[in-house]
Amino acid sequence: MTNAAEFSGVTQSYGETIAVDNLNLQIEEGKLTTLLGPSGCGKTTTLRMLAGYITPSAGTITINGVDATRLPPEKRNLGMVFQSYALFPHLTVADNVGFGLKLRKVPAAKRRELVLHNLDLVGLAHLADRKPKALSGGQQQRVALARAIAISPSLLLLDEPLSNLDARLRVQMRSEIRRIQAETGLTVVLVTHDQEEALEMSDVMVVMRAGKVMQTGAPATVFTAPANRFVADFLGYENFLATADGSLLTVRPEHLRVGTAGGTTGGAPATGLNLPAVVTDSVYRGVDHIVTMTATDAAGQQTTLVSTTRRDTLSSDQSGVRPGDRVLAQARDHEIVRLAA
Amino acid sequence: MRGRPVLGTLAVLGYIIMIVPILFVVSTAFTAGDALTFPPQGLSLRWFGEALAYQPFISALVSSLQLAVVSTALALLLGVPVTLAIQRGKIPGKSLVEGLFLSPLVVPELVVGLALYQQIMIGLHQTSFVALLVGHTVLLLPYAVRVTGASLALADPAVEEAARGLGASPLRTFFSVTLPLLRPGIFSAGLLSFVTSFNNVPLSLLLQSRQFRTLPVTMLDYVQQSYDPMIAAMSTLILAGTVVIAIVAEKTVGFAKIFGGINK
Ligand SMILES: Nc1ncnc2c1ncn2[C@@H]1O[C@H](COP(=O)(O)OP(=O)(O)O)[C@@H](O)[C@H]1O
Ligand SMILES: [Mg+2]
Numbered sequence: 316m317t318n319a320a321e322f323s324g325v326t327q328s329y330g331e332t333i334a335v336d337n338l339n340l341q342i343e344e345g346k347l348t349t350l351l352g353p354s355g356c357g358k359t360t361t362l363r364m365l366a367g368y369i370t371p372s373a374g375t376i377t378i379n380g381v382d383a384t385r386l387p388p389e390k391r392n393l394g395m396v397f398q399s400y401a402l403f404p405h406l407t408v409a410d411n412v413g414f415g416l417k418l419r420k421v422p423a424a425k426r427r428e429l430v431l432h433n434l435d436l437v438g439l440a441h442l443a444d445r446k447p448k449a450l451s452g453g454q455q456q457r458v459a460l461a462r463a464i465a466i467s468p469s470l471l472l473l474d475e476p477l478s479n480l481d482a483r484l485r486v487q488m489r490s491e492i493r494r495i496q497a498e499t500g501l502t503v504v505l506v507t508h509d510q511e512e513a514l515e516m517s518d519v520m521v522v523m524r525a526g527k528v529m530q531t532g533a534p535a536t537v538f539t540a541p542a543n544r545f546v547a548d549f550l551g552y553e554n555f556l557a558t559a560d561g562s563l564l565t566v567r568p569e570h571l572r573v574g575t576a577g578g579t580t581g582g583a584p585a586t587g588l589n590l591p592a593v594v595t596d597s598v599y600r601g602v603d604h605i606v607t608m609t610a611t612d613a614a615g616q617q618t619t620l621v622s623t624t625r626r627d628t629l630s631s632d633q634s635g636v637r638p639g640d641r642v643l644a645q646a647r648d649h650e651i652v653r654l655a656a
Numbered sequence: 657m658r659g660r661p662v663l664g665t666l667a668v669l670g671y672i673i674m675i676v677p678i679l680f681v682v683s684t685a686f687t688a689g690d691a692l693t694f695p696p697q698g699l700s701l702r703w704f705g706e707a708l709a710y711q712p713f714i715s716a717l718v719s720s721l722q723l724a725v726v727s728t729a730l731a732l733l734l735g736v737p738v739t740l741a742i743q744r745g746k747i748p749g750k751s752l753v754e755g756l757f758l759s760p761l762v763v764p765e766l767v768v769g770l771a772l773y774q775q776i777m778i779g780l781h782q783t784s785f786v787a788l789l790v791g792h793t794v795l796l797l798p799y800a801v802r803v804t805g806a807s808l809a810l811a812d813p814a815v816e817e818a819a820r821g822l823g824a825s826p827l828r829t830f831f832s833v834t835l836p837l838l839r840p841g842i843f844s845a846g847l848l849s850f851v852t853s854f855n856n857v858p859l860s861l862l863l864q865s866r867q868f869r870t871l872p873v874t875m876l877d878y879v880q881q882s883y884d885p886m887i888a889a890m891s892t893l894i895l896a897g898t899v900v901i902a903i904v905a906e907k908t909v910g911f912a913k914i915f916g917g918i919n920k
Binding site: 366367368387388389391392393394395397398399401402403404405414415418419459462463466 | 818819822836
């Protein structure tokens with residue numbers, strides 16, 4: 316396992332603001348790594364330091380084992396797709412895609428061939444002679460992708476590439492980007508604030524907060540075993556319960572069940588969670604039925620619990636709960652995640 | 657306009673105030689008579705012929721065009737790099753530099769003219785063309801900086817970054833991306849500068865000499881001595897030239913872009 320890029324002790328500060336704080340990160344070759352985190356956590360800064368648009372205040376960045384910390388962008392051979400696409404408005408689609416090849420002095424005939432090949436990869440060969448203005452947002456995005464890939468970059472960098480697309484196209488482009496990565500074998504770094512996107516697309520997921528890495532790992536690992544409360548929170552865990560020994564338990568709302576005190580819904584689990592609670596709300600939201608409760612955890616703290624159940628799997632007991640009802644908040648052992656702190 | 661009677665009325669009034677004097681001048685230019693009166697007496701082109709045959713006007717027109725073209729070129733040559741430095745560069749005290757280049761807008765032209773007269777014509781013994789060239793270039797710089805700056809501010813900096821990422825050096829990026837993006841802005845700035853220089857009176861009045869006199873100053877001189885339709889004919893010719901420039905501008909860049917660039 317080799318690293319296409321590596322951050323060692325990289326810090327970037329703007330006056331008082333520390334955008335990236337002593338970052339240590341390895342980008343594995345041939346993998347799709349996502350940087351995931353809320354807005355302002357330093358994802359773009361990290362990507363722009365890798366691309367060479369920002370020089371870090373401290374630390375080193377190596378690309379393919381070579382120190383690139385102070386190398387200007389034009390000497391890095393990286394393909395970057397900007398959030399705004401940043402196509403050259405005065406050039407045709409073909410000339411946009413061929414821009415990097417022309418700079419590399421690829422002869423015209425060969426260039427044309429490569430341009431069409433890369434446009435074909437994103438399904439836009441038929442629009443080669445258009446100007447970017449005459450394309451839809453989704454098409455511009457694909458041209459930007461083709462332009463970045465055309466130079467055979469050592470890494471492909473994508474900054475929130477899907478955030479300007481409509482919901483349906485966004486989901487479609489996720490698999491499209493994965494397909495392109497598989498076909499080209501490129502190392503990809505993708506920045507996103509959308510946990511679903513990261514979970515679906517990544518080989519490796521890097522969860523960030525306030526310029527620091529909170530957790531790195533395969534999506535399945537990070538999802539099922541979040542390292543701390545922040546990661547759990549960000550991945551949609553709710554129902555945080557302190558234990559008597561000072562650690563923290565959490566259960567996803569879709570795993571938390573509402574048992575009536577009489578125990579007709581499968582009965583209390585032998586082990587796991589079986590906590591008395593009082594219903595505060597019971598509503599439908601789209602396909603989900605949501606029950607909100609309050610309970611007192613083992614540390615004696617009052618907490619809010621949320622349970623969501625798909626409408627079609629709802630038992631009459633659960634749909635029948637009303638605010639004020641005394642119930643049991645239940646989860647099985649394997650559904651309970653224990654956090655460090 | 658509907659539902660906004662006050663605004664509508666003001667707009668119509670504005671047009672009338674602008675257009676009526678022009679109509680007056682243009683129509684008197686076509687008179688067959690000898691006096692500058694309205695309505696014109698008869699219809700003829702004789703005063704156009706006289707204007708084009710009047711040597712002082714023609715040599716002044718050539719001087720004005722020379723001055724406008726060269727000072728516009730100088731203002732752009734200086735102003736475009738300054739704009740880039742202000743907006744894209746990492747120079748400290750950006751707003752101070754910008755203020756410096758916009759300051760000719762607030763310094764009275766007579767003061768600039770007087771200073772140039774003392775320093776360049778008296779002090780350095782330069783011709784009035786050189787003094788006027790310096791004066792007009794200084795006068796035009798704020799337009800060049802402002803208008804190209806406005807169009808640069810509208811351009812996404814990521815486009816230039818994209819070029820760098822694809823392997824273009826900063827110089828290459830400037831010529832193959834930034835400059836084409838700026839072309840409409842530079843064109844508008846040039847147009848505005850040209851017209852500003854061509855119409856300028858205060859500086860030209862102060863720095864003129866017998867050898868070099870601009871058209872507006874010459875026309876002003878002429879009106880003070882003789883009040884005949886030739887001046888209306890010359891004005892109409894200038895107006896026609898301006899209209900041609902405006903049409904070219906509209907066809908190539910579009911007014912919305914040119915004047916939108918100034919406000920934004
Ligand atoms: N050029 C800059 N000047 C000052 N602060 C900046 C600059 N760029 C980013 N920041 C700050 O650094 C932090 C991280 O920003 P960014 O990397 O853009 O976050 P993200 O992409 O995760 O939303 C934010 O607090 C942001 O306000
Ligand atoms: Mg960002």
